[in-house]
Amino acid sequence: MKKTTNFFPGRKTVSFRKGPSGHLRQDPSDEAMRIKTDPSLQDKSPAQLQHHVSTNALTAVLQRGGDVSDRHEVMGEYGLQFGKYNGKSFRWLLENDIGYVIYLIKTVEEEERAGKFNPQGNSKDSLLSFLDYARSFQEVEDLREYLSSRKPASPVASEGDTIVGFGVRAKDTWEQIWKSRADGYAAFILGVKCIKNSKMSNLQQQRAESGPLQPHPEL
Structure with missing residues (x-):
């Protein structure tokens, strides 16, 4: 068997860091x-x-x-x-x-x-x-x-335009939920988001029944 000669024993190449799927890792080492x-x-x-x-x-x-x-x-x-x-x-x-x-x-x-x-x-x-x-x-x-x-995510104009994503009205936006709050669904959502009978729950219930908060005159 003929022995090969390595003329450049100190040759170096780039060793890219790769993730499990083979893509280059973009996080710093x-x-x-x-x-x-x-x-x-x-x-x-x-x-x-x-x-x-x-x-x-x-x-x-x-x-x-x-x-x-x-x-x-x-x-x-x-x-x-x-x-x-x-x-x-x-x-x-x-x-x-x-x-x-x-x-x-x-x-x-x-x-x-x-x-x-x-x-x-x-x-x-x-x-x-x-x-x-x-x-x-x-x-x-x-x-x-x-x-x-990669397609960028569609921009959301405001929090009200965000899709609810759960429950019987999962496909509605939060703005739609709020505008139709007379049906009690908005009050229900606010109520279940915190501990039952807590002060926060009562406050959320009042906000749901009284309408959107008005900005403080000093702000």
Whole structure:
């Protein structure tokens, strides 16, 4: 049997965190959460020039025996030059907080569409490089497509427009229940929502019989 030679024993790839269904987990890892909640763990160093960032990444890949000709692997070692994860590698961010990655992509795209994105400075250079790196992964693009395909919930104009959802009038709104309170159903609902014969129950019964509360003159 011919023995194969591994020319790059130190090669590293992104290990995405996935849930039971195979989708990327968007919640931050324990390490990311500690950084988010503890400012003392955040790197406050000023942003470096892109040239220094790329040189440091090449050195890191070379020292661990990675493939310096692989753009993905080298960019994975780029250090972030912005935000609460400043100093962490591009690969680290994909592995630890995909939710933040999606937020960054969405925010920049919205600013570009509105003509408000102004990429200047070392931090912006780092951000653009990271977005280029993140979008090159099919897993990230699949998640973005999935999120954009979900239909947003229909907005509710007010609490009165909310469907009751239970009982003989489950399909009615709370406003409909209140407007037809002469039939006693509104009083019944208010009465069963608390302890029988309690002061609160009596107060709710009075509110049901007297009509909607009027705003206090001082409010």
